[in-house]
Amino acid sequence: MTLQVVPTQPFSGQKPGTSGLRKRVAVFQQPHYLENFVQSIFDTVGAPEAATLTLGGDGRYFNRQAIQIILKMAAANGFSRVLVGLGGILSTPAASCVIRKYKTYGGIILSASHNPGGIDGDFGIKYNTPNGGPAPEKITEAIYESSKQITCYQILDAPDVSLDGIGETRLGDMVVEVISAVDDYAELMSAIFDFNAIKALFASGFSFRFDAMHAVTGPYAREVFINRLAAPETSLMNAIPLEDFGGGHPDPNLTYAHDLVTVMYGDNAPDFGAASDGDGDRNMILGRGFFVTPSDSLALLAANARLIPAYAQGIAGVARSMPTSAAVDRVAEELGIPCFETPTGWKFFGNLMDAGKVTLCGEESFGTGSNHVREKDGLWAVLFWLNILAIKRQPVENIMKRHWAQYGRNVYSRHDYEGLPTDAAAGVINHIHASFISLTGKQFGRYTIQVCDDFSYTDSVDGSISNNQGIRILFVDGSRIVFRLSGTGTEGATLRIYLEAYEPNRGQHHLDAQVALAEMIQIALDISELKQRTGRDVPTVIT
Numbered sequence: 001m002t003l004q005v006v007p008t009q010p011f012s013g014q015k016p017g018t019s020g021l022r023k024r025v026a027v028f029q030q031p032h033y034l035e036n037f038v039q040s041i042f043d044t045v046g047a048p049e050a051a052t053l054t055l056g057g058d059g060r061y062f063n064r065q066a067i068q069i070i071l072k073m074a075a076a077n078g079f080s081r082v083l084v085g086l087g088g089i090l091s092t093p094a095a096s097c098v099i100r101k102y103k104t105y106g107g108i109i110l111s112a113s114h115n116p117g118g119i120d121g122d123f124g125i126k127y128n129t130p131n132g133g134p135a136p137e138k139i140t141e142a143i144y145e146s147s148k149q150i151t152c153y154q155i156l157d158a159p160d161v162s163l164d165g166i167g168e169t170r171l172g173d174m175v176v177e178v179i180s181a182v183d184d185y186a187e188l189m190s191a192i193f194d195f196n197a198i199k200a201l202f203a204s205g206f207s208f209r210f211d212a213m214h215a216v217t218g219p220y221a222r223e224v225f226i227n228r229l230a231a232p233e234t235s236l237m238n239a240i241p242l243e244d245f246g247g248g249h250p251d252p253n254l255t256y257a258h259d260l261v262t263v264m265y266g267d268n269a270p271d272f273g274a275a276s277d278g279d280g281d282r283n284m285i286l287g288r289g290f291f292v293t294p295s296d297s298l299a300l301l302a303a304n305a306r307l308i309p310a311y312a313q314g315i316a317g318v319a320r321s322m323p324t325s326a327a328v329d330r331v332a333e334e335l336g337i338p339c340f341e342t343p344t345g346w347k348f349f350g351n352l353m354d355a356g357k358v359t360l361c362g363e364e365s366f367g368t369g370s371n372h373v374r375e376k377d378g379l380w381a382v383l384f385w386l387n388i389l390a391i392k393r394q395p396v397e398n399i400m401k402r403h404w405a406q407y408g409r410n411v412y413s414r415h416d417y418e419g420l421p422t423d424a425a426a427g428v429i430n431h432i433h434a435s436f437i438s439l440t441g442k443q444f445g446r447y448t449i450q451v452c453d454d455f456s457y458t459d460s461v462d463g464s465i466s467n468n469q470g471i472r473i474l475f476v477d478g479s480r481i482v483f484r485l486s487g488t489g490t491e492g493a494t495l496r497i498y499l500e501a502y503e504p505n506r507g508q509h510h511l512d513a514q515v516a517l518a519e520m521i522q523i524a525l526d527i528s529e530l531k532q533r534t535g536r537d538v539p540t541v542i543t
């Protein structure tokens with residue numbers, strides 16, 4: 001085994017997005033592309049001598065090859081040990097759990113999350129810091145800067161390491177330790193939730209479907225739901241992870257999780273349904289013929305946190321991303337705890353959790369989590385709901401409607417326009433920006449615009465400032481329209497329109513969100529000139 005210093009030159013396009021570097025597999029397969037980025041991570045994070053690293057991915061195509069490259073580079077860059085998930089697989093929340101449990105010097109997670117996989121699909125990589133969370137902007141920016149100046153990388157010339165059995169292998173001076181992260185994760189979950197209560201729920205005949213979408217959560221779901229909670233085998237759908245996710249789009253929403261949606265809206269639907277995404281950090285919650293928006297789910301979990309053993313003493317505070325509805329704000333107000341509004345991206349929650357200011361947090365993009373790890377956590381959210389259901393023993397729909405009756409409802413929907421030409425999407429955003437002054441005070445039917453702005457955030461812990469985090473059109477009655485370009489797509493641009501109307505009138509709670517928001521949707525289309533500028537008539541995805 002010899003150490004090689006390989007000359008290279010910077011590539012363009014290695015700028016990380018909302019959640020790390022995500023590109024087509026073919027881009028990552030270019031000679032030196034992955035290596036450049038990994039060396040930039042190592043050069044930036046400055047791991048101490050003989051540090052340990054956590055490494056794993058969501059199992060998508062190119063995961064195994066990438067892991068072998070990263071192991072050889074870690075050995076050449078002075079790491080003494082790398083903890084790798086069995087088969088090279090770690091869900092994102094499990095990676096966060098492992099980093100924290102074994103106190104490693106952060107970790108490298110290989111995932112393009114909910115984006116499609118396979119040879120023609122997407123791949124991704126990100127670095128998580130020693131607190132277990134996604135690297136903050138100042139580190140991702142520094143990695144990017146480093147990737148623009150790189151001249152060489154270090155790698156060990158060595159045979160591949162077997163990842164298919166638990167145990168240790170030497171790679172030069174470094175130890176590769178293959179671990180059972182499924183057990184580490186399941187133990188953490190059993191320390192948070194009342195597994196006996198959930199077991200009793202399943203034993204009572206309660207019916208459940210969990211759709212792993214052929215992605216990473218299959219083995220985790222089997223261990224937790226089937227082995228530890230004795231749920232019936234029929235509870236699992238699409239639970240075998242596949243390199244291309246079975247050709248599907250592992251994004252748990254009403255469009256892409258169609259297998260589950262068909263079951264939950266069909267005859268004899270089960271009591272409870274849930275799905276998770278490619279890397280296991282997102283969740284979708286469904287009752288029988290009933291969809292719980294992620295924003296409402298966060299509010300409901302916050303309102304019921306004391307039912308859960310780990311949160312029985314109460315929660316310190318909550319946080320939500322700006323485009324997430326203000327439903328949780330109302331719960332925080334009632335509980336007398338702080339509520340923080342951050343930009344989109346889980347990395348913004350880390351400082352607040354490390355400082356003990358926040359216990360629960362979530363985003364409209366199907367992410368919910370707590371301070372048990374520093375990532376959003378799909379199965380954790382499902383277990384939270386199961387624990388609540390085990391105690392309340394009511395249908396999901398009734399629980400949600402009672403919540404609205406108490407707090408009012410923030411009727412909410414997101415319309416995504418995917419795969420837009422980049423110029424057209426930028427044109428829409430520029431046009432709205434240019435209209436800020438003329439829109440202020442303008443009346444559209446019963447809605448009057450109070451103010452338009454570009455969301456900026458100052459981190460209350462480290463004082464860092466993040467600008468241009470989405471356009472907010474705020475109405476006098478508290479309703480909002482938000483326009484934002486996605487930071488996770490790899491094909492053209494995705495424009496997201498977030499629509500929210502506060503509805504204190506309890507009589508209207510049965511209304512379909514699209515019906516209730518019809519006027520807001522029209523206002524959004526009018527002020528953005530979206531149809532004229534993009535030629536699109538309808539959104540790609542509505543949630």
Ligand code: G16
Pocket residue numbers: 018019112113114281282321344345346347363365367485486487488489496
């Ligand atoms: C990532 C981040 C999330 C964020 C989402 C936004 O999710 O981890 O915190 O809400 O991106 O996506 P977009 O920029 O497309 O709206 P994930 O699950 O892709 O890692």
